[in-house]
Amino acid sequence: MSDRRSAGSDQRGSRAQHAARREVDVSLSADRSALLFVGASQVVTCAGPARARRGAELRDAGVQPPGTAVAVEGGRIAAVGPEAELAARWPDAPRVDCGGRLLMPGLVDSHTHAIFGRPRFEEQELRAMGLPYMEIARRGGGIHSSVRDLRARDEDELVALALPRLQRIASYGTTTVEVKSGYGLTVDDELKTLRVIRRLQALLPLRLVPTWLGAHEVPQEYQTRGDAGRAEYLRLLVHEMLPAVAGEGLARFADVFCEPGVYTVAESRVLLEAAREAGLGLKLHADELQTSGAAELAVDLGAASADHLAAVSEAGVRALAAGGTVATLLPGTMLFLGSARQAPARALIDAGAPVALASDFNPGTSPTVNFPLVLTLAVSQLRLTAAEAVVAGTVNGAAALSLAGEVGQLAPGFSADLALFDVEDVRELPYWYGDRLCRGTWVAGVACHPVEDERPLLPPQPPTR
């Protein structure tokens, strides 16, 4: 598997490879025994090259006919093929009866802020009443309230809060979750957050990918001291926080909130270049609300992904189409904020950019654990086909985490990360919007979210006379 693993990390560049200190291990302990998945209505493999898909490639989700089975061995996909053939090859393997449901790769949520304290539900009404974000912040809300809240909690409390949230994420069919820090904004509180993610990884079979987002905002105590305070926090990020995070091997990626009024393109470049030097992969919150050229910066730096992009320019679209950076779209955020604007997904795909989808699960602007709802929004709001949405939520999400050689498809050699949905056709996934139709997930062949013994509808009975 070493060739697949290296294929998944090629976006990080040889310099980063050289500088890498301690690679964060996101591989999981695998079940060594064999398992045979049979009786699916459709097996959706998303099989193909171990890299982000573009253009017409996105329209092929690899839908297999009824009678297709999936064999798992040692935590990896061993074969996908006709049931009789696989049953003959693995006569003694325990069967998972899919019961006429749809089997596909587990969803890959490549952008969340899942470690936070209290939810910020009061802000939704305030926004609905037309209160601007700055006024909400002046009243003590916004990101700064999440920062105050997280700083006041210890690791145990944060683990206890995040654990059921991540279990709920798994219950909707997600098997890989990127989780960012970014509500600590001090050396100790950012390390605390990242250690919480590491502890959660040991508690959950879900695959977690930790990202350091010390540059989520400039903390209030530095903002009040103007330019000097801002410069001081930037020095803290580069010279104290980043070395501490990298030295402890707590993060796989670094991310920056690049947006006018938060971090400039020039500041983001300095931070991300330092992170790359420290051996971290790169991600960027780019062009969410205002056009700034952040997408172009992400491509220029060889970032794994540029995320949001609701305000990306035409030049940004061209850069993403020409480069190797995944364009990660978060339609749930714009929906929840009540925005009529969405990222130009069709223009990005038609130009040839690799598009991924993610939930942006966070307490301020996207408090949803429901990835299939993101697929619904991708079709209804972003104008993707169901197949494009599924590939964007699996293979391309994996590529946005430099894991395209490891997860995101049901093909021999890939990790056995699967999700079972109570639908018969892949187009039903975005159709039954808001419903929780996932009946089981497996990560590296280990049951993560249990199969529930429930069928929502009994098959129609013949009338008795």
Ligand SMILES: [Zn+2]
């Ligand atoms: Zn975000």
